[in-house]
Amino acid sequence: MTDARTLMTKYCDGDPASFRELYALLAPRLLGYLMRMTRDRTTAEDLLQQTFAKVHRARGAYVRGADPAPWIFAIAHRTFLDDRRRARRGAMLTDHGDLPEVAAALSGEPADVAAARAEIDIAATRAALAALDSLPAPQREAVFLTKLDGRSVAEAAEIAGTTPGAMKVRAHRGYVALRRLLGGAP
């Protein structure tokens, strides 16, 4: 398979087939990343589409010869943050001063989230992924990028917009928490 650099270059030169190949190459990893971040496949798919729409609009920012993956992952990261910010704003008080009512499942989580999770999260039945889901977002992201997506600490830091030192700390805390959740020694 052609690498991301070549595909991105051809895509910028006006070849739509290269965009489709780039999508096929990167979308699985991006979707995995976004699913780990959002814990919801529907939201992750939506953010994936938003990410590629942004890539398309900003493709002129590509530097020929550069690996576009960190840039595209950073766009996914930013898209996730913006979505989370919007969701938080949506959860603010209503005009009557009440918190908006959210239907809840027996587990206590919102019904729509619970339904979506039950429907799609087959992979999360595995204990490790379930434990990963329960980590705070920065730690979850650090573990995903450095362990599941195989990125270096420097690349992961670049994607998350933080320092390599902070990324190391997040990843370490994530590993410790995972070990505790999975019943291992601290």
Place this chain on the structure above:
Amino acid sequence: MTIPPIAAELEQELARLSPVTTRRPVRQALLAGAVSLVYAAIVLAVIAVRRELADLPRLWLVLYLGAWLAGFAVPVWFALVPRPGGMLPRWRLAGAIAAVSAVGFVVAGLLVPRSAAASLHLGLDYAHQCLSLGLVTAIVPVVLGTLLLRGAAPVGSRVTAAALGAAGGSLGGFVLHLHCPIADGIHVGLVHGAVVAVAALLAAALVPRALRP
């Protein structure tokens, strides 16, 4: 893992896909530097060079002007030129250099003022004019840097913007240093030096959205 198909809107745009000019960072940095310097020279030509410039200590003047230019060029370089093989701005480095220059020019102005016989000693008088002039000079580097970097900084955009602002502010300080005859340390430090910090803060507040895809 099943991947969703490409969204219909995006497919429509792909159907009429045309080639785009991609970013050439080194060329862009040189362009931003050259255009900004020409603009600074025009500003200086309009407002005139300080009358006692030739009487100022030569070494001090050269070092100070060199520092202003470095405060402009280095953050612009790191904001616009990614590391080899990458495409994200080196925003941490640019931001750190911008922070050092924002503090450094205030401290240097306060600690190492030099004057000539014809220099003025008016303290903070005309502070508003100097600040305005410095910020007007900063506009072109900031706007140009923003245009060249648009869409390239999904993360670190606020720090990148601040670095561009500080770079523009340093160019403003450079122009002020050649124009303003007020030689008090408090004026050079707190007014000329402050241009860097104010320009960085304004850019950090106004620019980031334009840098994100």
